[in-house]
Amino acid sequence: MNASGGLDLFTLGEPIADAKAPDGPIExxxxxxxxxxxxxxxxxxxxxxxxxxxxxxAGGSAAATLGEQGYQVRxxxxxxxxRRAHSIAAQGGINAAKNYRNDxxxxxxxxxxxxxxxxxxSRESNVRRLAEVSVEIIDQAVAQGVxxxxxxxxxxxxxxxxxxxxxxxxxxxxxxxxxxxxxxYQALERQIGLGRVEMHSRHEMLELIVVDGRARGxxxxxxxxxxxxxxxxxxxxxxxGGYGNVFYLSTNAKGCNVTATWRAHRKGALFANPxxxxxxxxxxxxxxxxQSKLTLMSESLRNDGRVWVPEAAGDDRPPRQIPEEERxxxxxxxxxxxxxxxxxxxxxxxxxxxxxxxxxxxxSGLGVYLDFADAIDRLGRPTIxxxxxxxxxxxxxxxxxDPYEVPMRIYPAVHYTMGGLWVDYDLQSTIPxxxxxxEANFSDHGANRLGASALMQGLAxxxxxxxxxxxxxxxxxxxxxLTDDHPEVVAARDDVTDRLDRLxxxxxxxxxxxxxxxxxxxxxxxxxxERSDAGLRKALGEIRGLREQFWQRVKVPGDGxxxxxxxxxxxxxxxxxxxxxxxxxxxxxxxxxxxxxxRAESQTPEGEAQRDDEHFSYVAAWEFTGADRPPVLxxxxxxxxxxxxxQRSYK
Amino acid sequence: MNLTLRIWRQTGPDDPGRMVSYQxxxxxxxxxxxxxxxxxxxxxxLDGEDPVAFDHDCREGICGACGMVxxxxxxxxxxxxxxxxxxxxxxxxxxxxxxxxxxxxAFPVIKDLVVDRSAFDRIxxxxxxxxxxxxxxxxxxxxxxxxxxxxxAFESAACIGCGACVAACPNGSAMLFTAAKVSHLxxxxxxxxxxxxxxxxxxxxxxxxxxGGCTNIGECTAVCPKGIPLTSIGRLNRDYLxxxxxxxxxxxx
Numbered sequence: 001m002n003a004s005g006g007l008d009l010f011t012l013g014e015p016i017a018d019a020k021a022p023d024g025p026i027e028x029x030x031x032x033x034x035x036x037x038x039x040x041x042x043x044x045x046x047x048x049x050x051x052x053x054x055x056x057x058a059g060g061s062a063a064a065t066l067g068e069q070g071y072q073v074r075x076x077x078x079x080x081x082x083r084r085a086h087s088i089a090a091q092g093g094i095n096a097a098k099n100y101r102n103d104x105x106x107x108x109x110x111x112x113x114x115x116x117x118x119x120x121x122s123r124e125s126n127v128r129r130l131a132e133v134s135v136e137i138i139d140q141a142v143a144q145g146v147x148x149x150x151x152x153x154x155x156x157x158x159x160x161x162x163x164x165x166x167x168x169x170x171x172x173x174x175x176x177x178x179x180x181x182x183x184x185y186q187a188l189e190r191q192i193g194l195g196r197v198e199m200h201s202r203h204e205m206l207e208l209i210v211v212d213g214r215a216r217g218x219x220x221x222x223x224x225x226x227x228x229x230x231x232x233x234x235x236x237x238x239x240x241g242g243y244g245n246v247f248y249l250s251t252n253a254k255g256c257n258v259t260a261t262w263r264a265h266r267k268g269a270l271f272a273n274p275x276x277x278x279x280x281x282x283x284x285x286x287x288x289x290x291q292s293k294l295t296l297m298s299e300s301l302r303n304d305g306r307v308w309v310p311e312a313a314g315d316d317r318p319p320r321q322i323p324e325e326e327r328x329x330x331x332x333x334x335x336x337x338x339x340x341x342x343x344x345x346x347x348x349x350x351x352x353x354x355x356x357x358x359x360x361x362x363x364s365g366l367g368v369y370l371d372f373a374d375a376i377d378r379l380g381r382p383t384i385x386x387x388x389x390x391x392x393x394x395x396x397x398x399x400x401x402d403p404y405e406v407p408m409r410i411y412p413a414v415h416y417t418m419g420g421l422w423v424d425y426d427l428q429s430t431i432p433x434x435x436x437x438x439e440a441n442f443s444d445h446g447a448n449r450l451g452a453s454a455l456m457q458g459l460a461x462x463x464x465x466x467x468x469x470x471x472x473x474x475x476x477x478x479x480x481x482l483t484d485d486h487p488e489v490v491a492a493r494d495d496v497t498d499r500l501d502r503l504x505x506x507x508x509x510x511x512x513x514x515x516x517x518x519x520x521x522x523x524x525x526x527x528x529x530e531r532s533d534a535g536l537r538k539a540l541g542e543i544r545g546l547r548e549q550f551w552q553r554v555k556v557p558g559d560g561x562x563x564x565x566x567x568x569x570x571x572x573x574x575x576x577x578x579x580x581x582x583x584x585x586x587x588x589x590x591x592x593x594x595x596x597x598x599r600a601e602s603q604t605p606e607g608e609a610q611r612d613d614e615h616f617s618y619v620a621a622w623e624f625t626g627a628d629r630p631p632v633l634x635x636x637x638x639x640x641x642x643x644x645x646x647q648r649s650y651k
Numbered sequence: 652m653n654l655t656l657r658i659w660r661q662t663g664p665d666d667p668g669r670m671v672s673y674q675x676x677x678x679x680x681x682x683x684x685x686x687x688x689x690x691x692x693x694x695x696x697l698d699g700e701d702p703v704a705f706d707h708d709c710r711e712g713i714c715g716a717c718g719m720v721x722x723x724x725x726x727x728x729x730x731x732x733x734x735x736x737x738x739x740x741x742x743x744x745x746x747x748x749x750x751x752x753x754x755x756x757a758f759p760v761i762k763d764l765v766v767d768r769s770a771f772d773r774i775x776x777x778x779x780x781x782x783x784x785x786x787x788x789x790x791x792x793x794x795x796x797x798x799x800x801x802x803x804a805f806e807s808a809a810c811i812g813c814g815a816c817v818a819a820c821p822n823g824s825a826m827l828f829t830a831a832k833v834s835h836l837x838x839x840x841x842x843x844x845x846x847x848x849x850x851x852x853x854x855x856x857x858x859x860x861x862x863g864g865c866t867n868i869g870e871c872t873a874v875c876p877k878g879i880p881l882t883s884i885g886r887l888n889r890d891y892l893x894x895x896x897x898x899x900x901x902x903x904x
Binding site: 394 | 663681686690697700710711712716729731740765771775777780783786791795805809811812836839
């Protein structure tokens, strides 16, 4: 969008000049940055406090590692135990450039695949570092006793994932996220037992405290007693995950929310690329209006499962009665070199297109088959059961159908958000002292994340990157002690209590969930798999209208004194409303298609995403100016010195 | 279908609590058990009543947050299934369903169906880990692990920490939870150096938290949504005996 078209929606601010990534040969940038960073000697670390919000792969591993290093760490999560953070649900695996298969993998290739997979919208320096650190993560996890899958000789097994032609994905059956998270959780519990990390479960961060331009603490609500308290530190780390639940239906856990990052955004942290959302191609389709969440079927299934729909629209025969020649294995047909293992954005759009042409399966017509019959013939049922047994059981529990006998029905669903708070190479946001790691930041996946890269990034940030870079900031501390009567602290606390009071005072006639569902539907329709100028403008109007309604008509029962799950949800949905608008503005301004952001107006003759590198080869970092005022766009230009941007092809 | 629910309502730890009946009409067989409770809660909210509090998060059977006793069985009638993965097709029209929280001394009720399971975290903190500070790890392939050992370790590591084992045990014991972690780590070479201190520390923390002793009844494994086998308790017992012998200075173990 040109400046004149965007005037009412946003204004253009200063570009971001320095992202702190070192120049020079990319192979040594991380090494040089670490050497240049200041250190804190062990005796002084005890005098420095770090707050970590969130206990998933990123937050759990960061809190454990900072505790090991000797900092005073205070860790927060809304769940009843740090072990329940949503990383636990990641299924398929974790990438690492070990090249154990001798199949041509290398750090350079993982770097290349990830930059290309992200559709050339990520920072080369960050991705290169991620690929380097990937090999250390596997070593670390094995040392913790993570029970990765192994071969008969005792070596680690690997498998393929989308967007790669090598087998670099390490896994623990269909529960890789669970096993890696438990490794981090156990390391964290060890630090808690030793008294180096203080854990606050069932606590939710509701505000960031910024004093003299530095992030100095948070305001939290004890979800059991309702008590509002403050906590102060020398630095704050947000590891609070992604914002996929803005769509209401997603593969995220019910509690996943944007509040921690959104509150920080309102306090001055730029929010980058909010429109980059990942729609995962293989989820169990929606079964009815009661649906409360969607369940992913791991991408690893596409190693052995074949995706197809009937050749003819309206063919409603049971799948086993449709002969081979009347089936369309559309991914194999359209993308012969990657076949069923094309990246997620491409597989999702292909599924949408065949369903839009009337060839979708299942009652709603919004589904495609994922068929294991050939794999079972070739490998035998026991092998398939060993690889995917738990996923097949999960599918059967939810749908009542046996995937060993009939093909699975799958459809795309919101799964991951590549956007997040803007961070520099040190993972520091635009507020000094506020660091953001894991899915909560925007940094490494560009416009599309490859499968098995979320676990890699979360653990890279938490175990290795942040613990090195945060010292450079903390070396200037400890900062002046704070007390509850500091004006900024009082203001932050009052904001929180005012907001809760307003939500409780509405006493309207609609539940929080009814608003959330409606918001989600608007976002899915207009800011989902395909976006257009007209659709996004319509969505903006609808979101604003619905947000006003929300603040007048929402009904939150009970009071703030004690466990009140409706009040928790109401606060989160209120923040989703504001985020939803920013997502639409971002999607509207980016008139190109890139990765998970597909603009109907910008496609190749074959219907693939058409980037516009001349105008959009930048990170869009948004500044908050008020809930009803246009945000300011700050651009960070992307430079590609090692991976030359090209039309992404998986044909 | 139409259902009658009898749900345990308790406003807080000091409230004695009681069962309260609710009618829930028009339940779809494709709903999950928690989605059925969502429908009830929506109605209670609009009627100005307090909705039923229950823990839940991922709703795909892996986070371990949800847990309730359904008609006397932890997580309900389906084997190897958490409450969030239980679907209403397993109930029939007109049925009455009793819903209660986990009941155990070490899991005090916070509100309605929500209980405090932080004792599980304390058991892990007392030894349920391998000491491997970040950065100190050797190359992953430096040590081979037999596939059968890795697979058996995985079976135990699959525990989701939901607490059903405790709720089902007549003694309120958390021995299956504790044994799952002990088994996972003692089956792997990485777990060997701390094998002795781990099992002693974890069992001590288990007892301190107020969980009962194990008398090999097996209710725990019957309700476990992840099918953690009872043999893991046997493995814990062997490790514990060996550890106490070592502690008491008996050589040659």
